[in-house]
Amino acid sequence: MAATRLLAAVTESQASLDGLLDPAGGNPAFTGLGDQDRLLVRAILLSALRHLQLIDAYIDQMVDNPLPDGAKALRQVLRVGAAQILFLDVPDRAAVDLAVTQATADPRNRRFAGLVNALLRRMGREKESRLPVLMAEVAAFPAWFESRIHGAYPTDAAAILSILSEPPAIDLTVKSDAAGWAEQLGGVVLSTGSVRIARPEGPVSGLAGYDEGAWWVQDAAASLPAQMFSRLEGLDIADLCAAPGGKTAQLALAGARVTACDQSANRLERLRGNLTRLGLDVATQLSRAQDLVAPEGFDGVLLDAPCSSTGTVRRHPDIPYTKSQDDIVRLARVQRDLLDHAAGLVRPGGELVFSNCSLDPMEGEEMVAGFLADHPAWRIRPVDASRWPGLESAITAAGEIRTHPAMLAHNDLRLAGLDGFYAVVLTRP
Ligand SMILES: C[S@@+](CC[C@H](N)C(=O)[O-])C[C@H]1O[C@@H](n2cnc3c(N)ncnc32)[C@H](O)[C@@H]1O
Numbered sequence: 306m307a308a309t310r311l312l313a314a315v316t317e318s319q320a321s322l323d324g325l326l327d328p329a330g331g332n333p334a335f336t337g338l339g340d341q342d343r344l345l346v347r348a349i350l351l352s353a354l355r356h357l358q359l360i361d362a363y364i365d366q367m368v369d370n371p372l373p374d375g376a377k378a379l380r381q382v383l384r385v386g387a388a389q390i391l392f393l394d395v396p397d398r399a400a401v402d403l404a405v406t407q408a409t410a411d412p413r414n415r416r417f418a419g420l421v422n423a424l425l426r427r428m429g430r431e432k433e434s435r436l437p438v439l440m441a442e443v444a445a446f447p448a449w450f451e452s453r454i455h456g457a458y459p460t461d462a463a464a465i466l467s468i469l470s471e472p473p474a475i476d477l478t479v480k481s482d483a484a485g486w487a488e489q490l491g492g493v494v495l496s497t498g499s500v501r502i503a504r505p506e507g508p509v510s511g512l513a514g515y516d517e518g519a520w521w522v523q524d525a526a527a528s529l530p531a532q533m534f535s536r537l538e539g540l541d542i543a544d545l546c547a548a549p550g551g552k553t554a555q556l557a558l559a560g561a562r563v564t565a566c567d568q569s570a571n572r573l574e575r576l577r578g579n580l581t582r583l584g585l586d587v588a589t590q591l592s593r594a595q596d597l598v599a600p601e602g603f604d605g606v607l608l609d610a611p612c613s614s615t616g617t618v619r620r621h622p623d624i625p626y627t628k629s630q631d632d633i634v635r636l637a638r639v640q641r642d643l644l645d646h647a648a649g650l651v652r653p654g655g656e657l658v659f660s661n662c663s664l665d666p667m668e669g670e671e672m673v674a675g676f677l678a679d680h681p682a683w684r685i686r687p688v689d690a691s692r693w694p695g696l697e698s699a700i701t702a703a704g705e706i707r708t709h710p711a712m713l714a715h716n717d718l719r720l721a722g723l724d725g726f727y728a729v730v731l732t733r734p
């Protein structure tokens with residue numbers, strides 16, 4: 306029941322999956338479940354959303370008459386059943402029985418219980434032969450999303466779209482001894498300094514080093530912006546959109562005096578908890594970045610701005626269904642406002658690092674070009690392309706960073722890929 310209700314919330318009401326599944330304040334249909342059921346529901350939702358276009362096309366091919374628009378509740382039951390049958394290690398019989406029970410329990414679906422039973426059983430019988438054909442034929446994501454990726458990455462779009470349906474590896478930013486932690490956790494050290502491990506069966510909090518605060522989870526691409534300041538030790542640095550604090554931790558670890566600001570009390574609380582576990586000390590400020598007043602200014606400012614997050618679809622497969630092109634336009638405006646304000650907080654000669662996890666140039670290269678056109682004395686300080694071996698292609702001609710998920714390719718898909726990120730260092734005259 307919970308899975309169909311939550312899938313409906315994402316696909317029909319554009320609710321964020323992270324928000325729905327948040328242990329503190331998430332949807333009661335999820336938070337009220339026991340641990341095992343939560344794991345299963347999460348796995349069903351991730352699989353259903355990663356393969357939603359394919360699942361829908363499969364369902365549509367199997368019914369004689371197209372499901373009417375009014376049959377939304379029925380489609381959610383079929384999607385949840387199909388996700389288990391096609392992509393999860395759940396016995397087909399159990400997935401079919403559960404779907405039929407659900408259909409029977411809902412007055413809107415009761416008369417379709419026979420259809421649910423027949424369709425899902427047939428899916429189980431035929432999947433071996435039909436799934437590969439559908440995978441080759443059906444576009445993986447909604448048209449608006451695919452078209453933005455094709456427009457921005459004409460040569461890499463196919464590789465990007467293909468890896469976006471894969472669950473990502475886990476990258477850890479370690480306080481020290483990356484080689485030692487890689488050996489202990491069975492991972493590899495990336496050129497970013499991160500330790501990459503294949504996704505463990507259980508929660509990461511069960512891994513060695515978690516309790517002692519030796520590392521934190523942070524995609525390798527997300528670890529780049531904080532590394533881009535030319536100097537941090539002993540400097541005053543503001544982290545304007547800081548929670549949950551991955552970049553704040555890097556800045557503090559490098560010896561900066563950090564003021565971590567976020568507009569969300571809950572998320573700032575999470576940041577404090579994370580920094581406490583890591584034994585790192587920073588000042589926190591609950592504030593909108595636009596309202597932060599600092600007459601003395603800062604030596605450096607990090608603006609890791611809110612964005613469409615399209616670079617993180619591997620871990621947030623709801624994004625193509627909860628965001629739209631209009632959101633990208635709106636968020637680019639928000640980012641520009643925040644960037645203008647952030648610029649005013651930088652001391653003369655200081656650095657402003659702007660970053661976000663969108664794949665869309667409108668929220669990155671184009672937005673920053675607009676800022677530079679309006680602030681002609683500001684400059685990009687180009688990143689040295691040899692700094693992170695293997696990521697040379699992530700440095701733009703202007704010296705910005707532009708990563709995408711098809712980078713850091715690996716034969717073992719469990720260890721491949723990178724979040725999409727944009728980052729640039731801007732210097733104040
Ligand atoms: C992409 S997340 C930041 C991730 C964080 N920098 C990290 O590395 O862990 C964006 C954050 O910006 C915060 N935020 C959004 N709009 C804001 C604003 N106008 N002022 C301050 N914080 C804001 C959100 O609450 C969210 O925590």
